[in-house]
Amino acid sequence: MNRSSARRFYLVGFAVLMAFDTLAQLSFKMAGTQALPLSLSLQWLQRVFSQPWIYGALVGYAGAFFTWMHLLRRAPIGPAFAASHLEIVSVMLVSHWLFGEAIGLAQVAGAGLIVAGIVCLALSEPEAPTEAQPA
Structure with missing residues (x-):
């Protein structure tokens, strides 16, 4: 795989991963909110599994x-591994948009540090050696 196709593979792959992770987190929040009040009973489990959001999760x-x-x-x-944690940033942003959750300076700084860490790790990664062909 050449460098251009590898970069495209990573960008698309991590965007898909982030989308699935974000869907799971937001769906759990919606399912949990709609399944209140919490009680360890058969009725509560039925309420949880009657929510379409649990299946989204x-x-x-x-x-x-x-x-x-x-x-x-x-x-x-x-x-x-670092890029797999981008969903923390995406969940924060989508939660702000969907649920009106506040984003403070600490959250902005944390998101910036996550992105900066991913960029630093990506830039420090040496070029991948070409794969050996099987004999």
């Missing part, structure tokens, strides 16, 4: 798992 986690496994086949582990 399951789809999000399954999609994130398979996307992550596919990315790990090619991506360097350091930047890949």
